[in-house]
Amino acid sequence: MMRTIVDELRSGTQFPGMKMGSGWRRFLFLLPVMIFLPYLLSVLELHQFSTTVDQPKKHGMKAKHLVLGPVAGQGLDNRLHCKGTKALNKTQTASGSLNSGENVAFVTVFTIYNTSENNIEKRSSDLVIVGNTSYSKLERSIAILDSFIKFIQVAMPLSNVIILTDPESDLHIDKERVTTLPIQGEYSRDRLMLQRIRSYIAFLTARLEERNKHVQGQMKHYIFTDSDIAVVDDLGQLFDKYSSFHLALTFRNNKDQPLNSGFIAVRGTAEGLQRAKEFLEEVLEAYTLRYMKASRMLGDQLALAWVVRSHPSFDPRRFSKAKAFSEEINGASILFLPCALYNWTPPEGAGQFHGMPLDVKVVHFKGSRKRLMLEAWNFFHSSLNLDDMLCLVLGSGRTKYDF
Incomplete structure (x- = not known):
């Protein structure tokens, strides 16, 4: 024409x-x-x-507020489907039971740096505004810890939270079922990941001594986590569904870093505590002998992978499929859980580009996603709708935020 x-x-x-x-x-x-x-x-x-x-205008610039975009997983089975921040289907979580978490305690390592900031007038360059609240560096660290506790209290109301901390840090958390436990060690930024393993070992050693002295009453299972996670389902079911493991680790299909140290579950029996302690001692030895150059970050994950992969019978190809499996390593029965369910990360990294599983248990706000964790709690607190909150997380996950 x-x-x-x-x-x-x-x-x-x-x-x-x-x-x-x-x-x-x-x-x-x-x-x-x-x-x-x-x-x-x-x-x-x-x-x-x-x-x-409203995406950032310059490449690499971090957004200072939520940026919603297309969500991954639309049309895939067993994935959360969203329209904006509205969930189009329902997650398969079992949260909401008033008895949830009675026999589970969460353990995390947290310390405060530069506590003198409390006495210094806030500088505008240090401030971050989330919602209607302005945070200094110290305040936003405490706010993330507070969100961590609140998510647990919603999903598992009867569980306890134990915060392992530097005896010299001025950390006071006035919340029900939350205790701080000072443990001597080296909590500098360059040694914090190393100290975390040492603190876990010291904690397990103390729990074993209590059991040997019959001081402890009802048996508690322990879940060691980073403080930037949101528990969105009852994790106590884990110990019933898989009844024979001593400790559980989370894995992903990543050649160099298949194991993530942000979630370690330990059965509260005497044997479970002992096997978990011995396993972490092996990890600590591998860390100090092989990966001290990565002591600030990743050294613990590299050491975990080395201990597991060095076992003669272990087949690393099992990490390629997101299905739970068990393996006995140096006397410890270890349950390997897929990160896709027990350590899911918003899709800025870690290969989580196929959406959010409907039966997700834990959301891990690593790195620059911590603003998103605060935004997610604020959204949930105002809406009381878990599925819509997960849509907010999923739709915002590809954005780099300012802390």
């Missing part, structure tokens, strides 16, 4: 209502617009979408 019009113009054919002088030249002037108009409309639509989600 377009070729016919051009040929007729060249032959001098005059179209009705068009003079051969200025009329056909005007038509030729508009011809490129007619050709490229559909492409122009597409570009305008794309621009309208990008401004709607």
